Amino acid sequence: MCLVTCIHAAEQTEEAKELPVVRKCCPSGQNMTFVMKDGNNKTACARSSLTFQPDFHKANETHIFSYDSNVYETIVGNPCLYESYKLEPDVYSKDEFYLLVNGSLFVPYSTQYLLGTRDFCMETFWSPANPAGVTLPLVCFTTPLEEAKTSASLIVYATGLLISVPFLLITACVYLLITELRDTHGKALACHTICLALAFTCLAATQLAGHAFPVVACTIMAYLIQFSFVSCFFWLNVMCFDIFLNARRHLTTPSPVTRRSMRRRFAWYCAYAILLPVLLLVITITMDLSPAVPSTYLKPNFGVKGCWFKTDEAALPYFYGPVAVILLSNLIIFFLTSRLFAMHDELKDPLDPTHSDFSTSDDWVRLQAVLGQPLSSQERTSSPPREAPSNISQRLKKYKKISLRTFLNYKW
Known part of the structure; x- marks a missing residue:
């Protein structure tokens, strides 16, 4: 009897090890919403009827493929110390992401393409295309805005x-x-x-x-x-x-x-x-x-x-x-x-x-x-000129000379 119980417990442990892992921003039955606080747009958890349904993926050396599972292990809590931003691949193609079964997030077009469970959390948001809601990641900023x-x-x-x-x-x-x-x-x-x-x-x-x-x-x-x-x-x-x-x-x-x-x-x-x-x-x-x-x-x-x-x-x-x-x-x-x-x-x-x-x-x-x-050296050793130009032509020549010297000496 003890042997059967131990084997059953071991099987449950192995099954638990194979369960996908996901970090949810808010507790069960609640979803993330945006509220105005002190003139700024802040996030908060509120009761909602939206369905939290993350799409898991598995990856090998060459491919990433879907992994259907209705049973998964949930880590509850927003890990972000500062603000966060939402990835929306339907709006921005470079926001493409893949939630892996080990709880990590693969973002191929990001500088940091692999995020751990302390760098993001998943939450469901209302969408006009999907009344039940769409589950998207909120990625944490590493520094204050x-x-x-x-x-x-x-x-x-x-x-x-x-x-x-x-x-x-x-x-x-x-x-x-x-x-x-x-x-x-x-x-x-x-x-x-x-x-x-x-x-x-x-x-x-x-x-x-x-x-x-x-x-x-x-x-x-x-x-x-x-x-x-x-x-x-x-x-x-x-x-x-x-x-x-x-x-x-x-x-x-x-x-x-x-x-x-x-x-x-x-x-x-x-x-x-x-x-x-x-x-x-x-x-x-x-x-x-x-x-x-x-x-x-x-x-x-x-x-x-x-x-x-x-x-x-x-x-x-x-x-x-x-x-x-x-x-x-x-x-x-x-x-x-x-x-x-x-x-x-x-x-x-x-x-x-x-x-x-x-x-x-x-x-x-x-x-x-x-x-x-x-x-200039000539001006250092000679007194200011006293002879006025005799006509307009000479005066223009003199001003051209002054302008040229000004242009050549101009340095900023």
Whole structure:
């Protein structure tokens, strides 16, 4: 008697092992419905008369075929931690799916083509073509929708940054290879664009794959981003100051400039725009790695929350503060340069016909802002022209020459 009972129990166990498995989103007698909650479309379980009838399939190495079974094992409960989306193959052909007897879901056109019972659940939905309802899977999102939207925007931003990099490098090559452009201002501009290209490359890399970086690599990328961006702003400050010096020399006491003096000036520029960001980087690394520094707003905490400073307060003394000081100094230099042009215009004879070429300080400042270019070597060593064009033809030729020079020097 005991032997017969044991054999019968074993047969039931084997039969249970062969039963298909399916995860149902809602308990028996209930189905998934969509309700409005806080202005958003949410899912909820509600009583329904729709019939839950999943279609099972078996698969071998070459084929997938139907497996008819009215008896199956049900796992009840929605496994999704976040939102979910419904696969509708009747509406979208690429939503094609196959529910396998082991409870998995095969989605041939999806990136993740095989989903486990923790990645989806099946539920019956009303359909005008089938009054009894159609059983479809709800696939779980792996991240919140807000985070997914943020990730998509980061990809767009990173793509834009990477598109800018080759053009920045081309700009640097043009100013370094063309002799006429390779003056002090041109070399400063080349250094500025190289730093900007490095910053954009590192920033795009962290936006695209920062989550996969180990902590050490993430911290190193943060150091590179900080140094390259700060150095970029320092080179921008150098260019503003160089324009101011050129304008003052031309408008006050025009004098020839030797190559030796220009090389010496550029060496000072390099020391300013490279050594100061390096010093700031050393201070940042010391504050970040020193165990004696408490975890307050003075500690950068790179790598704790992404490949950047942990908080904006932590970035204030190491990034935002220095950049704000540089931008303020650029604004002061702008007003000083504008004052030089205004004083120059006041000293000029208003009846002088050449006064209309670049008559106001606004014209000069606008030209320098667009070109970002110092005065040419001929203009450095000569005073402004005093002879007016004798006729309309000569005046047109003069303006054509000015327009051509503006076009050739235009770089952004």
